[in-house]
Amino acid sequence: MKFNINEEVKCVLTDKGEKILETKNPISYKYNYSQVRHELTEQLWVLMNIFGGELFNGGNQLILNNIIEITPPDSKPLVSSGVRQILRGG
Secondary structure, three states: OOOOOOOEEEEEEOHHHHHHHHHHOHHHHHHHEEOOOOEEEEEHHHHHHHHHHHOOOOOOOOEHHHOOEEOOHHHOOOOOHHHHHHHOOO
16 A cells, blocks of 8 residues: 555544644644544644654653544545645635
8 A cells, every 4th residue: 555645644632742733833733633522634744743753662642542544545635624724814
C-alpha cells in the first residue's frame, strides 16, 4: 500500500496533545479540531510537524491509544478543511 503524506488522517488527542496542538498550530486547532470529540483531522505531514518532536519512548501519550486513522484517498479533496476555511475568509 502506498500513502501520500498529503492525505488526511484522523486521531483522537489526549489533553496533553490538545494543549500542544493549540500552542504549536492554533489555525489547525481552530479549524480542524473537534473539541467535542477531541478529534483532529489533518494532513499527515502537518500531524508529523506538530507532534514529531514530542513523540519518543517514555514520553507523554498525545494521541489516544497511539491510533491514527487513515482516510481513504478518494473520499476527500486535496486541500485540507482548515485551508479551505481560511481561503473562504473564515
